[in-house]
Amino acid sequence: MLFQQIKYLIVKEIKLELRNKYALGGILIYVVSTVFVSYLSFKQIINPATWNALFWIILLFASINAVAKSFINESGGKMLYLYTLTGPQAVILAKIIYNSLLLIVLSGLCLCAYTLFIGNLIGDLPLFLIVLLMGSMGFSSLLTMVSAIASKTSNNFTLMAILSLPIMLPLLMVLIKVSKNAIDGLELWDWNSLLILAFLNVIVISLSYLLFRYLWRD
């Protein structure tokens, strides 16, 4: 039942997104132009630590922008209709999954643009892609929940950044550490950190699942 509803809601999100393509296009252009600005400012990056940090910072702010609209732009009446039709849990899980897909596309594009302009220093591409995948999922679940919180306030776009940055730091620091390992191309994978990443994802998603039922009512 829940899975059926989630599937239906995700399909609805994708249809809506494709119906007005300018929103999706805006986010994609945002990433590419941020990378281009960094390229013009830095010219070339040789230090792997800097390369890594800049990549994640670009992705962090692009993700905040991409996910911010997921609740903020929704009209109250439509959301109420969805909540009564399917239940709040299905809505938040569907949003998280949809935003994960969006951020996976976004981070893939970011990596391509970054490689094209600034260069590619990655030694262990499979590990880096896994980290990117888990990072997108973590960003999406955290930001979706924060976006739901911020949408209830009056100045929500400022609050989105203020509320999300401090609680995203644990995730971001683990991501930067593991992806640094991937860039260095170490023989042994750092399973411990990958486990921490998975653990963080599970915690955030279960917290969203538990807490969202108190959030949606007006």
Place this chain on the structure above:
Amino acid sequence: MDSSLKGRPGGAIWWKLIAVVFVLYTVIAGFLVSVPAQPILHESIRNLYFHVPMWFSMMVILFISLWHSIKYLSKSTIESDIIATQAAHTGMLLGALGLATGSFWARYTWGAWWVADTKLNGAAITMLIYLAYFILRGSIDEEQKRARIAAVYNIFAYVMLIVFLMILPRMSDSLHPGNGGNPGFNKYDLDKNMRLVFYPAVIGWILLSVWILTLRIRLQKLKRKLMFNE
């Protein structure tokens, strides 16, 4: 403790007496009782009685805040919301004091007011999270809605904070005692004399901060009463 948190005047006072006696004892004995002579630390080791209990009390007070946020979500009484907010305010006061005492200590032992360190970063992020919590509260007008949304953020942020404080020390080394291979104080330095001051200091500061909290709650309730009478 819960009934005293309601902030009724004329509640039990024995724990307030303990708080006063223990904190007075900490201040007097903390500066007078002899301490082990340690290189680098020297007499600054006495800061242990003030710096460490601040963080212990902050965690206790923030836990009270979390507890009442959970309680608000299940019962929806505005009293829990007042307690949760005032506890967050009191926690920030203690955090600021902890940062100030820690900063002085760092200046005289590590040579800088602030160093890039896991414990210090954890403290800074704690402050950022709760400042964001206050801004979130400030941007919602309707009382019930504000209480509900803030409670959700409080729970969400507290869990992320605990996770952060758990995983962060594993990620990098630290100068701070008790981290990254550094021994905590109790291993070598905390001799019998220091324990006799340190444990009462912890209890005294925690009780004193709960007392501050009860006063803040009473004040807030009176303000609310005044506002609704007018």
